[in-house]
Amino acid sequence: MERAVMSRHLLLLTAAIAVIGANSLALSPIAAAVAGAFPGRSAADVMTATALYGLATAGSALLLASMSDRIGAEHALGRALLLLAVSLGFAALSPALWVLIAAQALAGLAAGVALPAIYTLTAQVAAKGRESETLSFVLVGWTLSLVVGVGLAALLADLLHWRAVFSVLALAAAGLALGISRCRDWGTRAGGEEPSSCLKALRIPGIHAVLLNVAAYMTAFYGLYTYLGPHLGEVLQLPATFAGLAIAVYGLGFGVAAPLGRLVDRYGATAAACVTFAGLMLMYLGMAVSAALPLALLTLCLGWGVGNHLGLNLLMRQLAELDPMQRGAVMGLYSAITYLCVFAGALLYRPIFTHFGFAACAWASAMLVLPALGWALGQWRRKQAALE
Template sequence: MLSRKVLMLAGSIAVVGANALTLSPIAGAVAASFPGVDAPGVMKAAAVYGLATAVGSLLWAPAIDRIGQRRGLLRALAALVAALAVSAGAPSLPVLCLGQALAGLAAGCALPAIYALSARIAEKGRESETLGIVLTGWTVSLVAGVGLSALVADLAHWRLVFAGLAVAAAWLARGVGRNRDWDLPVLPARPSSPLSALRVRGMVPALVVVAVYMTAFYGLYAYLGPHLTGVLRLPTASAGLAPAAYGLGFGLAAFMDRLLDRHGAVAAAPLAFLGLVLVYAGLAAASGQAAVLIAMCLAWGLANHVGLNLIVGRLTALNPARRGAVMGLYGTVTYLAASAGAFFYRPLSSDILSR
């Protein structure tokens, strides 16, 4: 199952995810290179990245259905290389924001292409297992990517973080470029509205599920660190155990994905989402105990992996001929939900932190 193609797709997610997640732990080091800029100011680049990813998913992803999924991923990775190079050499914060905006646009096309390709190359009856392995790229980006980025920024320079990611993206682009058998344009070369996939049967209710699911995740994740360091007064290094535990659980859940293929998504979904509800309840109950809360993050990663597999698997099956457009809307809703989660959870977090 660990074919070279599957590993390349997982690696592509890892590079995209590492760039998306790495700015937070190295923000202080980046700020030191720009006079008059502090760490919160640097995080403006992360906000720009998220907005650009939502826009890129909406505008660029539908083109995947016309030019082919491999070509879409190849072009997105090439654009990501350029964006990371700009970020690595940025002489000022505005230029860094520009680099991250380009990276977001590239990610908005890359992620839908990756998910569409994972559905295309999967063996019959092993779709969930294949997608689960591809999704472990997020674990690599969270556990290894973020940790190594902080280490490199501390021991050498933060610019080497983006330079290293650019090299990795270029290597992956080279590999994707060689796999010409992935090409399968399925729609005629005609323009279509970025919102045309809304007409796909089942799309709207699926996107409602995505919006609720992602708002809950990103809203809690955004303020988990401040809660650990502020309310529970953990040192930053110890607070980092929470995302590490989450990432570990997310990766370990890949071994459960074959059960989804065996029993079917219809049978598995009620149990999976009930389990996720119980995990969120457990996280709330453990909010005053750091060790238990960090341990619950492991279960959170397990449950979220299964839930994400079910959601993405459902979306890629809605209309195979329009997977690019479908997954583009998924990406747009995901990153808008990330912003919504941070916005709507902030009053709750502020109230708890002020006590």
């Protein structure tokens, strides 16, 4: 019975990530159709909504995520999903582009609270000794949003209308909010009498090193991911379907890595971190060497997805274990940095891609993973010294 309850919790959390991720990714493939509904507007104008969504998510995660520590992560998640459902409803009904943009900004506020709450609840419900396996299961939600969500959004826009995309997502968010409110036994709520905050969480010993690793790691990913499509389409002159296939292969790799979480629990996070970050560096270097070889890049995208899943798992697990009493605030910092890196990666990698090409971008990503590898090796050496 206990296992069935935990499975229900994890399915709800995975679905919540999938819905949030689908909304953040769905606008790009349907931007042209959305622009057609608003005379005088272009697809680029529509993508302003995505930019504000990202900024709102980062700001919300930084300022509001700590409410998970005050009212309980399950209550924070339920309210955030209700707000997400309302904002997506407004997006579906928007009579003008500015309403859609405002609705996506409101959705970003909801996502900034929901994502840290999801990660907090994942840590709460995980059985002892199965933390990485549990987190890997929930992270599959990002694969669902990338592979299924984006494709389904394009299909709905073609068969029905782009407004149907946001209508379906709004109904899904409302249904998940109801499901989470009816679920019990979310584990022990970690929280003190004094409300925590992200600024207070910055005083936790050891958090700065991990957050710097997260920032470098996320910049490495988003910077290269942003210019993968332009490289394949503009430089290699490949059809858009090939770029879509590359993203799908990455998502597949991210998804198939989920069962590997149990190996992290079995052999230890320190050893797994050394292998994972070294392997991810090799993937980036391989992409630099094979930048002009489409099939090789496609193959490496699979390994990239596997490595990125495990790397995220290890960094998030490290953050979650720093201070369970302030887990919501800590995960808020993680989410804020993640969404800021979406912009930082695109901004910093643009001159590299323009002047030196995709290979240089891949090499830069490899170097940005180097701090995480150095940190992992340092942890491993300290562990070995303690055993001697």
